[in-house]
Amino acid sequence: MSAIATNCSGETVRQCQLCEEAGGEVVWSNALARVVNVNDKDHPGFCRVILQRHVREMTDLPEHERVEFMRVVFAVELAQRTLLSPEKINLASLGNMVAHLHWHVIPRFASDPQFPNPVWVGKTGGAAQILPQDYWVRLREELIQSLGPAD
């Protein structure tokens, strides 16, 4: 997917879902990145960490931003581990469909609908993990503690 296209009036316009939309409910954000609740019913703790501007690959970012962006990803991983004690964390930056840098941060449970498969593969028969009622509030608090106040 290209981020830039020309509309019927010959104007250059953006065509990227993650440039146009938040991509989920924003839990924490700063100038570089936002953390969103993607509201996945099979994996309810699933967050995405999305770069605020349109960049295609990690190695298109200057090195200091690459480190800073990963720092947000790892803060989300740590917060999920603290709050949910998952069997495993899955991290992935694919972008074949939407080539705007975004990381999937997915807490996996041995009893979840697809374990031990990746979440993109067919179901194995488990059930979605039930989150603590205050999960999203506490996740935000954990992120503020590790990364600083949200914008």
Place this chain on the structure above:
Amino acid sequence: MSAIATNCSGETVRQCQLCEEAGGEVVWSNALARVVNVNDKDHPGFCRVILQRHVREMTDLPEHERVEFMRVVFAVELAQRTLLSPEKINLASLGNMVAHLHWHVIPRFASDPQFPNPVWVGKTGGAAQILPQDYWVRLREELIQSLGPAD
């Protein structure tokens, strides 16, 4: 998968595929990590970056090693982009089956067998990319240039 088990003599033994085996042909390595050719016939440029010791999650690593490990991952990404100009790079650390830190670094092509699906999902009908004949030699040279000599 646990890395530690007790054998029939009551001795503590490791049980982890990536502790026991290289996990592919080693292209570059240092004390922290090794880069291997996983010899995937559908995605022939596919590398894994494997931590040399048994650690389960990125946030189990001290922060400086986390940064250093990702620096190897991004060096592989950059080398693949330089040598292959793929449509997209896919990065993933899952570990549901083998919970020993390893990153999949996968150059994806619009014509590959599964694009735009993740590589773990059913085929869409394309063909494996043909690599330049000297790809693995040049990849190693690129990594030596960006990361330093291999051990």
